[in-house]
Amino acid sequence: MTANLLDFDLEGLAGFCETLGEKRFRATQLFRWIHQRGASEFDQMSDLAKSLREKLRTRACVQGLPVISQSESADGTIKWLFDAGDGNAVEAVFIPEDDRGTLCVSSQAGCAVGCRFCSTGHQGFSRNLTTGEIVAQLWFAEHFLRKRLATEDRVISNVVMMGMGEPLQNYTALVPALKIMLDDHGYGLSRRRVTVSTSGVVPMIDRLAQECPVALAVSLHAPNDSLRDNLVPLNRKYPLSELLNACSRYLARAPRDFITFEYCMLDGVNDQPEHARQLVDLVRGAAAGKGMRCKFNLIPFNPFPASGLSRSPQPVVLAFAKILGDAGIVTTVRKTRGDDIDAACGQLAGDVRDRTRVGDRMAQQRTVMLQPVK
Ligand code: SAH
Numbered sequence: 403m404t405a406n407l408l409d410f411d412l413e414g415l416a417g418f419c420e421t422l423g424e425k426r427f428r429a430t431q432l433f434r435w436i437h438q439r440g441a442s443e444f445d446q447m448s449d450l451a452k453s454l455r456e457k458l459r460t461r462a463c464v465q466g467l468p469v470i471s472q473s474e475s476a477d478g479t480i481k482w483l484f485d486a487g488d489g490n491a492v493e494a495v496f497i498p499e500d501d502r503g504t505l506c507v508s509s510q511a512g513c514a515v516g517c518r519f520c521s522t523g524h525q526g527f528s529r530n531l532t533t534g535e536i537v538a539q540l541w542f543a544e545h546f547l548r549k550r551l552a553t554e555d556r557v558i559s560n561v562v563m564m565g566m567g568e569p570l571q572n573y574t575a576l577v578p579a580l581k582i583m584l585d586d587h588g589y590g591l592s593r594r595r596v597t598v599s600t601s602g603v604v605p606m607i608d609r610l611a612q613e614c615p616v617a618l619a620v621s622l623h624a625p626n627d628s629l630r631d632n633l634v635p636l637n638r639k640y641p642l643s644e645l646l647n648a649c650s651r652y653l654a655r656a657p658r659d660f661i662t663f664e665y666c667m668l669d670g671v672n673d674q675p676e677h678a679r680q681l682v683d684l685v686r687g688a689a690a691g692k693g694m695r696c697k698f699n700l701i702p703f704n705p706f707p708a709s710g711l712s713r714s715p716q717p718v719v720l721a722f723a724k725i726l727g728d729a730g731i732v733t734t735v736r737k738t739r740g741d742d743i744d745a746a747c748g749q750l751a752g753d754v755r756d757r758t759r760v761g762d763r764m765a766q767q768r769t770v771m772l773q774p775v776k
Protein backbone atom coordinates (compact mmCIF):
# COMPACT_ATOMS: atom_id res chain seq x y z
CA MET A 403 0.00 0.00 0.00
CA THR A 404 1.17 3.50 -0.77
CA ALA A 405 1.44 5.79 2.24
CA ASN A 406 0.58 9.46 1.87
CA LEU A 407 3.38 11.22 3.72
CA LEU A 408 1.15 14.22 4.48
CA ASP A 409 -0.58 11.92 6.97
CA PHE A 410 2.48 11.67 9.25
CA ASP A 411 3.73 13.98 11.95
CA LEU A 412 7.50 13.78 12.44
CA GLU A 413 7.23 10.92 14.90
CA GLY A 414 4.98 8.99 12.53
CA LEU A 415 7.31 9.63 9.62
CA ALA A 416 10.25 8.34 11.66
CA GLY A 417 8.29 5.16 12.29
CA PHE A 418 7.53 4.88 8.59
CA CYS A 419 11.24 5.29 7.74
CA GLU A 420 12.02 2.43 10.10
CA THR A 421 9.59 0.18 8.26
CA LEU A 422 11.62 0.94 5.14
CA GLY A 423 14.78 -0.12 6.97
CA GLU A 424 16.00 3.48 7.13
CA LYS A 425 17.38 5.45 10.05
CA ARG A 426 14.84 7.57 11.88
CA PHE A 427 16.72 10.80 11.25
CA ARG A 428 16.03 10.48 7.54
CA ALA A 429 12.49 11.43 8.47
CA THR A 430 13.61 14.94 9.42
CA GLN A 431 15.12 15.51 5.99
CA LEU A 432 12.06 14.13 4.28
CA PHE A 433 9.70 16.15 6.47
CA ARG A 434 11.57 19.37 5.72
CA TRP A 435 11.45 18.71 1.99
CA ILE A 436 7.72 18.20 2.11
CA HIS A 437 6.57 20.91 4.49
CA GLN A 438 9.28 23.56 4.33
CA ARG A 439 10.02 23.31 0.63
CA GLY A 440 6.71 22.07 -0.69
CA ALA A 441 8.24 19.13 -2.53
CA SER A 442 5.97 16.35 -3.76
CA GLU A 443 8.37 14.44 -6.03
CA PHE A 444 11.01 12.30 -4.39
CA ASP A 445 13.43 13.03 -7.24
CA GLN A 446 13.51 16.66 -6.12
CA MET A 447 14.92 15.60 -2.76
CA SER A 448 18.52 15.75 -3.86
CA ASP A 449 20.19 15.09 -0.50
CA LEU A 450 18.38 11.80 0.04
CA ALA A 451 20.24 8.65 -1.01
CA LYS A 452 19.13 7.29 -4.35
CA SER A 453 18.23 3.98 -2.77
CA LEU A 454 15.87 5.71 -0.34
CA ARG A 455 14.26 7.75 -3.10
CA GLU A 456 13.78 4.49 -4.99
CA LYS A 457 12.00 2.90 -2.01
CA LEU A 458 9.87 5.96 -1.47
CA ARG A 459 8.76 5.98 -5.09
CA THR A 460 7.25 2.54 -4.73
CA ARG A 461 5.93 2.77 -1.17
CA ALA A 462 4.90 6.38 -0.65
CA CYS A 463 3.48 9.54 -2.18
CA VAL A 464 2.89 13.17 -1.22
CA GLN A 465 -0.73 13.64 -2.19
CA GLY A 466 -2.47 17.01 -1.77
CA LEU A 467 -6.13 17.81 -2.42
CA PRO A 468 -7.16 18.83 -5.94
CA VAL A 469 -8.27 22.46 -6.15
CA ILE A 470 -11.77 22.92 -7.56
CA SER A 471 -11.74 26.69 -7.53
CA GLN A 472 -9.90 29.70 -6.22
CA SER A 473 -11.50 33.08 -5.65
CA GLU A 474 -9.84 36.23 -4.61
CA SER A 475 -11.07 39.49 -3.19
CA ALA A 476 -9.64 42.92 -3.91
CA ASP A 477 -8.08 43.03 -0.44
CA GLY A 478 -6.14 39.83 -0.91
CA THR A 479 -8.41 37.32 0.82
CA ILE A 480 -8.22 34.07 -1.12
CA LYS A 481 -10.59 31.12 -0.87
CA TRP A 482 -9.88 27.69 -2.19
CA LEU A 483 -12.38 24.96 -2.63
CA PHE A 484 -10.74 21.54 -2.49
CA ASP A 485 -12.10 18.27 -3.82
CA ALA A 486 -12.27 15.66 -1.05
CA GLY A 487 -13.78 13.02 -3.34
CA ASP A 488 -17.27 11.47 -3.59
CA GLY A 489 -18.85 14.88 -4.18
CA ASN A 490 -17.36 16.36 -1.02
CA ALA A 491 -15.71 19.75 -1.13
CA VAL A 492 -13.97 21.60 1.69
CA GLU A 493 -12.85 25.18 1.87
CA ALA A 494 -9.77 27.00 3.16
CA VAL A 495 -9.45 30.77 3.34
CA PHE A 496 -6.30 32.91 3.47
CA ILE A 497 -6.69 36.25 5.20
CA PRO A 498 -3.74 38.63 4.87
CA GLU A 499 -3.28 41.39 7.41
CA ASP A 500 -0.47 43.85 8.00
CA ASP A 501 1.22 41.87 10.72
CA ARG A 502 0.12 38.31 9.97
CA GLY A 503 -1.30 35.87 7.45
CA THR A 504 -4.07 33.61 8.71
CA LEU A 505 -5.32 30.43 7.11
CA CYS A 506 -8.74 29.13 8.07
CA VAL A 507 -8.74 25.35 7.72
CA SER A 508 -11.51 22.73 7.53
CA SER A 509 -11.49 19.57 9.63
CA GLN A 510 -14.48 17.63 8.28
CA ALA A 511 -16.65 17.43 5.17
CA GLY A 512 -19.92 18.64 6.64
CA CYS A 513 -20.54 18.60 10.39
CA ALA A 514 -22.64 16.48 12.71
CA VAL A 515 -23.25 19.13 15.36
CA GLY A 516 -25.95 20.81 13.31
CA CYS A 517 -25.94 24.35 14.70
CA ARG A 518 -28.99 26.25 13.50
CA PHE A 519 -27.12 29.28 12.20
CA CYS A 520 -24.43 27.34 10.29
CA SER A 521 -24.76 26.24 6.68
CA THR A 522 -22.20 23.47 7.21
CA GLY A 523 -24.37 22.20 10.03
CA HIS A 524 -27.46 22.26 7.81
CA GLN A 525 -25.59 20.23 5.24
CA GLY A 526 -25.10 17.34 7.66
CA PHE A 527 -22.05 15.18 8.24
CA SER A 528 -20.26 13.55 5.38
CA ARG A 529 -16.94 12.35 6.78
CA ASN A 530 -13.86 13.17 8.78
CA LEU A 531 -10.89 14.53 6.91
CA THR A 532 -7.64 12.60 7.34
CA THR A 533 -4.57 14.24 8.86
CA GLY A 534 -3.18 14.50 5.34
CA GLU A 535 -6.29 16.27 4.08
CA ILE A 536 -6.20 18.78 6.92
CA VAL A 537 -2.50 19.44 6.39
CA ALA A 538 -2.90 19.51 2.59
CA GLN A 539 -4.84 22.77 2.90
CA LEU A 540 -1.91 24.46 4.65
CA TRP A 541 0.73 22.75 2.53
CA PHE A 542 -0.94 23.91 -0.67
CA ALA A 543 -1.77 27.45 0.48
CA GLU A 544 1.65 28.15 2.01
CA HIS A 545 3.60 27.04 -1.05
CA PHE A 546 1.18 28.61 -3.49
CA LEU A 547 1.59 31.94 -1.70
CA ARG A 548 5.37 31.67 -1.47
CA LYS A 549 5.58 31.04 -5.18
CA ARG A 550 3.28 33.92 -5.95
CA LEU A 551 5.18 36.32 -3.71
CA ALA A 552 8.50 34.91 -4.92
CA THR A 553 9.68 34.41 -1.36
CA GLU A 554 11.18 31.60 0.65
CA ASP A 555 9.94 33.16 3.86
CA ARG A 556 6.89 31.88 5.65
CA VAL A 557 3.66 33.57 4.52
CA ILE A 558 1.10 31.92 6.80
CA SER A 559 1.77 32.80 10.45
CA ASN A 560 -1.56 31.76 11.99
CA VAL A 561 -3.92 28.85 11.51
CA VAL A 562 -7.49 28.81 12.78
CA MET A 563 -9.49 25.58 12.70
CA MET A 564 -12.64 27.51 11.83
CA GLY A 565 -13.51 26.11 8.44
CA MET A 566 -15.99 23.32 7.89
CA GLY A 567 -16.48 20.78 10.63
CA GLU A 568 -16.04 20.32 14.37
CA PRO A 569 -12.31 19.71 14.88
CA LEU A 570 -12.76 18.04 18.27
CA GLN A 571 -15.06 15.46 16.70
CA ASN A 572 -12.14 14.50 14.50
CA TYR A 573 -9.60 14.43 17.28
CA THR A 574 -7.35 11.58 16.16
CA ALA A 575 -6.72 13.18 12.78
CA LEU A 576 -6.53 16.68 14.22
CA VAL A 577 -3.72 16.23 16.73
CA PRO A 578 -1.03 14.98 14.31
CA ALA A 579 -2.08 17.79 11.93
CA LEU A 580 -1.55 20.33 14.72
CA LYS A 581 1.81 18.77 15.52
CA ILE A 582 2.91 19.18 11.91
CA MET A 583 1.87 22.85 12.04
CA LEU A 584 3.84 23.41 15.25
CA ASP A 585 6.94 21.37 14.39
CA ASP A 586 10.07 23.44 13.78
CA HIS A 587 10.88 21.11 10.91
CA GLY A 588 7.34 21.60 9.57
CA TYR A 589 5.61 24.98 9.59
CA GLY A 590 7.11 26.15 12.88
CA LEU A 591 3.96 27.96 14.02
CA SER A 592 3.72 29.14 17.60
CA ARG A 593 1.12 27.44 19.82
CA ARG A 594 -0.40 30.84 20.41
CA ARG A 595 -0.96 31.25 16.70
CA VAL A 596 -2.75 27.98 16.09
CA THR A 597 -6.36 28.10 17.26
CA VAL A 598 -8.80 25.25 17.62
CA SER A 599 -12.38 26.45 17.54
CA THR A 600 -14.96 24.15 19.10
CA SER A 601 -18.67 24.09 19.77
CA GLY A 602 -17.81 22.43 23.10
CA VAL A 603 -16.77 18.76 23.01
CA VAL A 604 -15.85 18.70 26.69
CA PRO A 605 -13.82 15.45 26.99
CA MET A 606 -11.76 16.39 23.96
CA ILE A 607 -11.03 19.85 25.36
CA ASP A 608 -9.40 18.05 28.28
CA ARG A 609 -7.46 15.73 26.02
CA LEU A 610 -6.25 18.58 23.88
CA ALA A 611 -5.00 20.35 27.01
CA GLN A 612 -2.87 17.32 27.82
CA GLU A 613 -1.74 16.27 24.38
CA CYS A 614 -1.41 19.39 22.28
CA PRO A 615 -2.38 22.65 24.00
CA VAL A 616 -2.91 25.38 21.40
CA ALA A 617 -5.06 28.50 21.58
CA LEU A 618 -8.72 27.67 22.19
CA ALA A 619 -11.83 29.40 20.88
CA VAL A 620 -15.20 28.23 22.12
CA SER A 621 -18.36 28.93 20.15
CA LEU A 622 -20.75 30.00 22.87
CA HIS A 623 -23.64 31.76 21.08
CA ALA A 624 -25.99 31.70 24.07
CA PRO A 625 -25.85 32.65 27.76
CA ASN A 626 -28.15 29.91 29.10
CA ASP A 627 -28.77 26.23 28.50
CA SER A 628 -32.27 26.44 27.09
CA LEU A 629 -31.23 28.82 24.32
CA ARG A 630 -27.95 27.06 23.69
CA ASP A 631 -29.69 23.65 23.51
CA ASN A 632 -31.63 25.11 20.66
CA LEU A 633 -28.81 26.83 18.75
CA VAL A 634 -25.96 24.37 19.39
CA PRO A 635 -27.51 20.91 19.88
CA LEU A 636 -24.28 19.56 21.40
CA ASN A 637 -25.16 21.61 24.48
CA ARG A 638 -27.69 18.93 25.45
CA LYS A 639 -24.77 16.57 25.94
CA TYR A 640 -22.30 19.05 27.44
CA PRO A 641 -24.20 21.89 29.11
CA LEU A 642 -22.72 25.30 29.84
CA SER A 643 -21.54 24.58 33.38
CA GLU A 644 -19.49 21.58 32.19
CA LEU A 645 -18.21 23.52 29.22
CA LEU A 646 -17.04 26.44 31.33
CA ASN A 647 -15.36 24.14 33.81
CA ALA A 648 -13.51 22.49 30.93
CA CYS A 649 -12.43 25.95 29.74
CA SER A 650 -11.03 26.72 33.20
CA ARG A 651 -9.10 23.46 33.26
CA TYR A 652 -7.80 24.22 29.79
CA LEU A 653 -6.46 27.58 30.89
CA ALA A 654 -4.04 25.84 33.24
CA ARG A 655 -2.19 24.44 30.20
CA ALA A 656 -3.09 26.88 27.46
CA PRO A 657 -0.47 28.94 25.63
CA ARG A 658 -2.61 32.04 26.16
CA ASP A 659 -4.08 33.18 29.45
CA PHE A 660 -7.60 33.58 28.14
CA ILE A 661 -10.23 31.66 26.21
CA THR A 662 -11.86 33.33 23.23
CA PHE A 663 -15.63 33.02 23.20
CA GLU A 664 -17.27 33.38 19.83
CA TYR A 665 -20.80 34.67 19.75
CA CYS A 666 -22.78 34.87 16.54
CA MET A 667 -25.29 37.74 16.75
CA LEU A 668 -28.76 36.57 15.68
CA ASP A 669 -31.49 39.15 15.37
CA GLY A 670 -33.98 38.88 18.22
CA VAL A 671 -32.65 35.47 19.27
CA ASN A 672 -29.54 35.92 21.40
CA ASP A 673 -28.73 39.61 21.01
CA GLN A 674 -30.80 41.32 23.69
CA PRO A 675 -29.34 43.30 26.63
CA GLU A 676 -30.67 40.62 28.95
CA HIS A 677 -28.54 38.03 27.13
CA ALA A 678 -25.45 40.18 27.54
CA ARG A 679 -26.11 40.55 31.26
CA GLN A 680 -26.57 36.79 31.60
CA LEU A 681 -23.26 36.29 29.82
CA VAL A 682 -21.49 38.55 32.28
CA ASP A 683 -22.93 36.55 35.18
CA LEU A 684 -22.05 33.30 33.46
CA VAL A 685 -18.36 34.02 32.99
CA ARG A 686 -18.04 35.78 36.34
CA GLY A 687 -19.57 32.82 38.15
CA ALA A 688 -17.52 30.29 36.22
CA ALA A 689 -14.66 28.30 37.65
CA ALA A 690 -15.88 28.04 41.22
CA GLY A 691 -16.42 31.72 41.67
CA LYS A 692 -13.03 32.81 40.39
CA GLY A 693 -14.31 34.03 37.08
CA MET A 694 -13.14 33.03 33.64
CA ARG A 695 -10.33 34.86 31.90
CA CYS A 696 -11.86 35.35 28.49
CA LYS A 697 -12.42 37.60 25.52
CA PHE A 698 -15.53 37.84 23.42
CA ASN A 699 -15.71 38.01 19.65
CA LEU A 700 -19.12 39.09 18.44
CA ILE A 701 -19.63 37.77 14.92
CA PRO A 702 -22.20 39.24 12.55
CA PHE A 703 -24.37 36.37 11.37
CA ASN A 704 -23.95 35.52 7.73
CA PRO A 705 -27.49 34.72 6.63
CA PHE A 706 -28.51 31.85 4.38
CA PRO A 707 -32.11 31.10 3.42
CA ALA A 708 -32.58 27.73 5.10
CA SER A 709 -31.67 29.15 8.51
CA GLY A 710 -34.72 31.38 8.89
CA LEU A 711 -32.47 33.70 10.93
CA SER A 712 -31.19 37.19 10.30
CA ARG A 713 -28.28 39.36 11.31
CA SER A 714 -28.55 41.64 14.32
CA PRO A 715 -28.57 45.33 13.40
CA GLN A 716 -25.28 47.06 14.11
CA PRO A 717 -26.63 49.30 16.92
CA VAL A 718 -27.88 46.18 18.72
CA VAL A 719 -24.46 44.57 18.38
CA LEU A 720 -22.75 47.67 19.72
CA ALA A 721 -25.14 47.93 22.67
CA PHE A 722 -24.48 44.27 23.45
CA ALA A 723 -20.73 44.80 23.22
CA LYS A 724 -20.97 47.81 25.51
CA ILE A 725 -22.60 45.79 28.28
CA LEU A 726 -19.80 43.23 28.13
CA GLY A 727 -17.18 45.95 27.86
CA ASP A 728 -18.60 47.89 30.81
CA ALA A 729 -18.32 44.72 32.86
CA GLY A 730 -14.60 44.63 32.06
CA ILE A 731 -14.72 41.87 29.46
CA VAL A 732 -12.55 42.57 26.42
CA THR A 733 -14.95 42.42 23.51
CA THR A 734 -14.32 42.78 19.80
CA VAL A 735 -16.86 43.13 17.04
CA ARG A 736 -16.21 41.76 13.61
CA LYS A 737 -17.75 44.04 11.06
CA THR A 738 -19.02 43.13 7.62
CA ARG A 739 -16.87 43.81 4.63
CA GLY A 740 -17.47 45.53 1.31
CA ASP A 741 -19.57 44.06 -1.38
CA ASP A 742 -16.96 42.75 -3.76
CA ILE A 743 -16.06 39.72 -1.71
CA ASP A 744 -19.66 38.97 -0.85
CA ALA A 745 -20.37 38.84 -4.55
CA ALA A 746 -17.43 36.54 -5.06
CA CYS A 747 -18.58 34.36 -2.20
CA GLY A 748 -22.05 34.12 -3.64
CA GLN A 749 -20.63 33.01 -6.96
CA LEU A 750 -18.39 30.44 -5.34
CA ALA A 751 -21.18 29.03 -3.24
CA GLY A 752 -23.37 28.95 -6.34
CA ASP A 753 -20.77 26.99 -8.25
CA VAL A 754 -20.67 24.24 -5.70
CA ARG A 755 -24.35 24.19 -4.88
CA ASP A 756 -23.93 25.97 -1.60
CA ARG A 757 -21.89 23.29 0.05
CA THR A 758 -20.36 25.68 2.47
CA ARG A 759 -20.24 29.34 3.19
CA VAL A 760 -17.08 29.30 5.22
CA GLY A 761 -15.59 31.85 2.87
CA ASP A 762 -18.39 34.28 3.60
CA ARG A 763 -17.95 33.81 7.29
CA MET A 764 -14.22 34.30 7.21
CA ALA A 765 -14.39 37.18 4.79
CA GLN A 766 -16.66 38.96 7.19
CA GLN A 767 -14.41 38.21 10.08
CA ARG A 768 -11.43 39.65 8.27
CA THR A 769 -13.13 42.84 7.25
CA VAL A 770 -12.72 45.93 9.35
CA MET A 771 -10.30 44.14 11.65
CA LEU A 772 -11.22 43.56 15.20
CA GLN A 773 -12.41 46.68 16.89
CA PRO A 774 -11.88 46.73 20.62
CA VAL A 775 -14.96 48.17 22.22
CA LYS A 776 -13.17 49.29 25.32
N1 SAH B 1 -17.10 23.75 14.50
C1 SAH B 1 -16.26 24.70 15.09
C2 SAH B 1 -15.36 25.42 14.10
C3 SAH B 1 -15.95 25.79 12.78
S1 SAH B 1 -17.21 27.01 12.83
C4 SAH B 1 -17.07 25.70 15.89
O1 SAH B 1 -18.30 25.68 15.81
O2 SAH B 1 -16.47 26.47 16.64
C5 SAH B 1 -16.26 28.49 13.09
C6 SAH B 1 -17.06 29.68 13.59
O3 SAH B 1 -17.97 30.17 12.58
C7 SAH B 1 -17.91 29.32 14.79
O4 SAH B 1 -17.76 30.26 15.82
C8 SAH B 1 -19.31 29.39 14.21
O5 SAH B 1 -20.22 29.68 15.20
C9 SAH B 1 -19.20 30.47 13.18
N2 SAH B 1 -20.31 30.44 12.21
C10 SAH B 1 -20.94 29.35 11.72
N3 SAH B 1 -21.93 29.71 10.87
C11 SAH B 1 -21.93 31.06 10.82
C12 SAH B 1 -22.70 32.02 10.11
N4 SAH B 1 -23.67 31.64 9.28
N5 SAH B 1 -22.41 33.32 10.30
C13 SAH B 1 -21.42 33.70 11.13
N6 SAH B 1 -20.64 32.84 11.83
C14 SAH B 1 -20.89 31.53 11.68
Ligand code: SF4
Pocket residue numbers: 513514515516517520521522523524565566567568600601621
Ligand atom coordinates in the same frame (compact mmCIF):
# COMPACT_ATOMS: atom_id res chain seq x y z
FE1 SF4 C 1 -20.44 22.37 13.10
FE2 SF4 C 1 -19.19 24.58 13.99
FE3 SF4 C 1 -21.11 24.73 12.09
FE4 SF4 C 1 -21.79 24.12 14.60
S1 SF4 C 1 -20.86 26.06 13.86
S2 SF4 C 1 -22.50 23.07 12.75
S3 SF4 C 1 -20.04 22.90 15.24
S4 SF4 C 1 -19.12 23.74 11.89
